[in-house]
Amino acid sequence: MAGSKRGKHAYEHRERKTGHEEPRRSALRHVFNDTQVRCPANHLLKHELETSGRAFPSSQALKGTLQPVDAERRAMVGQGLSEVQTWLAPRSDASMRARQIFRWIYQKRAGSFEEMTDLPADLRAELSTQFRIDPLSIGRHVVSRDGVHKLLVHGGDEQSFECVLLPFEDRVSCCLSSQVGCPMGCKFCATGLGGYDRDLTPQGIVSQFVLLQRLTDRRISHLVMMGMGEPLLNLAHVVEALRFLHEHAGISYRRMTLSTVGIVPKIRELAELELPIHLALSLHSPIDRIRDTLMPVNKRWPVSEVVQAMKDYQARTGRKITVEYLLIAGVTDTEEQAERLASLFRGVPHVVNLIPYNAVSTDEGFARPKPEAIRKFRRVLESRRVQVTQRVERGHDVAAACGQLAGEHQGRFARRSKSSGLPVSA
Incomplete structure (x- = not known):
């Protein structure tokens, strides 16, 4: 290069x-x-990144991005309801049949047209000839000791990416990817260290949800865009997919969370849409000098600019801000950083979510803080009346925890990390 x-x-x-x-x-x-x-x-x-004030594309305009990946048999997942109705137009009951098909796919977990037993047999046969259900194929499916499912999936170009199903006692959540790889290069993240290949289409995002929903008899009620990629760099496709799943899978916007490293113009663009979704900021240090080293994006938009954009988002949408904070021993877990973090969003509804570092296959030398160091950091925040939660660690044994998703990029980022030279304090 x-x-x-x-x-x-x-x-x-x-x-x-x-x-x-x-x-x-x-x-x-x-x-x-x-x-x-x-x-x-x-x-x-x-x-x-469009900062010229150009209008955000409408949902209708984005329908054309739901492209089939197989010219012979189109994938049904991700097709718009109006598109399916048009295909069924010769039938007098086209509208009803299209809605039935959508219910089977997005609510009843059907993996084939033969399962759609309330459709006429001739229609099921014709659908099977013209369409397949999924645009993605599963390359690997692993289940952790605590019940987390991780899928490695392939698109039409055979590039791979990952998504995760997270069952809890009171809910089922899914973690979806927005890109194949990630261009942000965060030093602690397996995805970022593996590099970037391409954006996912709305169809690719929706299909992850459909594949994960089939793994459980319980309904997925919560969705987080915290898988591979930076969602705000693929904002149009992500928003189209979220709107689609809200309409057809019945997921409330208020149970959707989008995570970002802090792309300031895109935070403001998302705010203008006034969708009541949660926005989570991957902050990880309130000190520019440290965040610069961990997250190269901070050199473009420093902490003060990102914090102001998040405050403006909260004021515009009324949604509480989530501040994701990765605790790395000797790097981000100092008392000084806890003090500064406590003051960043003072007066603004927010919660700080502490995430003890999860190891990835790099030579950065990062380590998880000892339990007492985590408790001390948390006590500093709580003593200043900051609402604090700690990420429940799930799927660690199958590399499905925060920062561990890498698709099939592991060899690539392992080679990169050896020359990064990131210092770690004692």
Whole structure:
């Protein structure tokens, strides 16, 4: 790759060009206003963060992004209801049959048209000829000791990514990916260290939900966009998928959570949509010097700018902010950082979710703090009347916990991490 070694993200500050520029095959560039992130040579997509005030695409306009991946038999999952009704138009009962098909897929967990027993036999046969249910295939399915399911799935291009089903006593939640890989390069995250390949379409996001729902007889009631990728860099597709699942799978917006490392223009764009979804900020340090080292995006949008954008989001939507905070021994678990964290969102409804570090296959030298250090950090926050929760660790033994999703990128990021040189204090 010209100008940089494969496997490293180079951040360059330069004046943003005007007009449209085609993606180069030598390097994919994620444009953060005047900041560019170079990704490996096979990354052929390009994101531009739109800050010019252009209107957000409507749900109707995005229907065309639900593209089939098989030209011979289209995938039914992700097709719009109106599209299915159009295909059924020669039938006098097209509208009713389309709704029945949707109920079978998104509420009754049907994996084949033959299971849709209230459809006429001739229609089931015709559907099987023209369509398949899923656009994705399962490459691997593992279950942890505590009942967490992790799927490695493949799209039409055979690139792989992961999604997770999290059963709790009082609810069932799913964790979905928004991208294949991630361009953000966070030093503690397996996904980011593996690099970025492409965005997922709305169909690819919806299909993860459908595959996970079939793994349980209980209804998935909560959804988090905390899998592979930075959701705000694929905002249009993510929003389209969330709207689709709200309408057809019956998931309340208030039970959806979207996580971000802090892409300020996109936080503001999401706020303008006024969808009542939770927004979780992956903060991990309130000190720019430390966050710069852990999360390269902080060099573009420092803590103060991200915090203000989150406050504005809360004011616009009325939703309580979640601050995700990763505790790394000797790096982010100091008393000074607890003190600063306690003051960041003072007066704004928020909760701090503490996440003890989960090991990934890198040579960064990171470690989980000892239990007493975690308790001390929490006591500092609570003594300043900050609402604090601690992430319930699930799926650690199958690498399904926070920061461990990597698809089939493990070998790639293991090679990268050896030269990163990130210091860890004693």
